[in-house]
Amino acid sequence: EQDVTDYRNGLAIRVSGFDVPQPVKTFEDCGFPSQLMNTIVKQGYEKPTPIQCQALPIVLSGRDVIGIAKTGSGKTAAFVLPMIVHIIDQPELDKEEGPIGVICAPTRELAHQIYLEAKKFAKQFGLRVSAVYGGMSKLEQFKELKAGSEIVVATPGRLIDLLKMKALTMLRATYLVLDEADRMFDLGFEPQVRSIVGQIRPDRQTLLFSATMPRKVEKLAREILSDPIRITVGEVG
């Protein structure tokens, strides 16, 4: 087991776990398909942020990750870019139904931001992204999910509602992201998060991001992730 802390540009980057893949220095190192590279360049992303350097090769290798880093560190692309690769690598993409990538976030605003980021990168591949959160018509969301989406970005409560309405099944979901897990717990979504996780096959890839790791979040992570690699990016001192 590795547990290494690296100090760079005033940041302490700690990575712990078994068989940790090496960090990348550039997006080219990730071996992304050209359509994805084009969008990265168009976004003005010149090089990966520190959490992205560590997380991208680990997530691309299929491992589970616990990512702890403050707001603004670039966590969204760290899970959205490998999600696109994960989805386009599916051998029989058209044959089944339901999302492959499921992302849960605590609030509408956060879910919406992730939705926009996912759409930018998904578009070139013809992948459909659905936003599932309160404040929008449930019926419209029901219809959209029925028509099919490869990626669903959701707040936990609304996703549970739509699952109960059978707007979608999770049978095909193999890539689960819990973003801002600490805030989801603060807002009382632990039961909904657990219910969603319980409906997704256990051989999925699971990523959990959080700004802090309270004991309850730590316990959930231990229960639902397999052999995770933990990445912590924090200020030094």
Ligand code: ADP
């Ligand atoms: P977090 O989820 O950690 O709070 P975000 O994923 O929302 O952070 O990213 C914060 C901002 O940084 C966003 O505006 C995003 O577009 C931008 N960003 C992400 N990755 C890069 C990158 N590699 N280079 C430049 N900007 C980036």
Ligand code: MG
């Ligand atoms: Mg974020």
